[in-house]
């Protein structure tokens with residue numbers, strides 16, 4: 001029997017989880033910064049205390065920059081008069097889960113505020129403005145109607 005996604009969401013019990021946010025340094029950002037500062041991969045590697053191969057792998061996207069490398073990158077920029085080297089305190093977020101989540105997840109979409117219940121959610125499609133729930137849709141419609149009447 002086919003079960004629609006909507007039914008699945010409704011039937012799955014809601015739990016909450018707390019996640020610690022980790023910083024990400026994209027290869028593109030690192031490469032752009034290196035080029036802007038006329039550094040070779042080798043020179044940047046020395047500044048960061050890592051191997052040239054690691055710099056190349058981060059830039060190419062085959063390896064992720066470790067938290068330690070990100071911190072060293074902050075320190076390097078601070079030494080060069082850009083930004084702050086202070087380690088940002090780890091941020092935690094509380095997440096309402098409708099599915100069991102693995103220990104590590106990467107959130108790529110920007111959280112949106114639901115036009116219905118006004119809570120934050122991660123949209124599945126770029127244009128999703130509210131939760132996929134009848135209640136949120138109704139609340140959003142009522143809010144829109146009220147705004148029109150004013």
Ligand SMILES: [Zn+2]
Pocket residue numbers: 114115116117118119130131136
């Ligand atoms: Zn909602």
